[in-house]
Amino acid sequence: MPAIQIDLKYAGEDNFMGRPVIGYVSQRTVLTKPAAEALKGVQSDLKPFGLELLVFDTYRPQQAVDDFVAWSKDFSETSTKAKYYPKVGKEALFAEGYIAEKSGHTRGSTIDLTIIGSSAMSKPLDMGTRFDYFGPESWPEYANASSQQRANRLLLRSLMRKHGFKHYDQEWWHFTYENEPYPNTYFDFIVR
Secondary structure (H helix, E strand, O other), X not given: OOOOEEOOHHHOOOOOOOOOOOOEOOOOOOOOHHHHHHHXXXXXXXXXXXXXXXXXXXXXXXXXXXXXXXXXXXXXXXXXXXXXXXXXXXXXXXXXXXXXXXXXXXXXXXXXXXXXXXXXXXXXXXXXXXOOOOOHXXXXXXXXXXXXXXXXHHHHHHHHHHOOEEEEOOEEEEEEEOOOOOOOOOOOOOEO
16 A cells, blocks of 8 residues: 655645644654554555545644644734635634644544545645635535535545544544544644
8 A cells, every 4th residue: 555645734834824833843643553544444445546645734742732822812923814714813713613722633543634646746636625724615514615526525524434533524624533542632742
């Protein structure tokens, strides 16, 4: 089985903050063993169709979550608004569920990902929005997505569900392994 492709958005500048996030120092991912085994099953199901997974985020240290929170409270910093949250004010990001003071990612069984073609030149399937877009357009059930975008989202969600993951209602890319081994733990170690 080919390796799952990795593009950790928070280790670089291509994210809603427009800069590397505190706590990300490499493109190395961490998942709990049960979540990683389940993800392997999703990748195997995609392979016969010339598709594979592209991972944007896995384990996230608590200090990264704290960095998100600090950024969201700086109302003067809006350099990425047009690209990532054009219709949502920063003051509403908590209330609307896009940012929280605790994240399932810090437990090691939550993952953000999409589907991409297996060839080196392939682009991700069209899901209707970019990763980390804050708005109803990113909700898995968004009614105004095209039929192809809805089909692509359904493919991802169906395969993830088949292998034991549940989705988050406001982000088509966000899944948590249902039987996560550390449901009440928030880790803060750095991945190097």
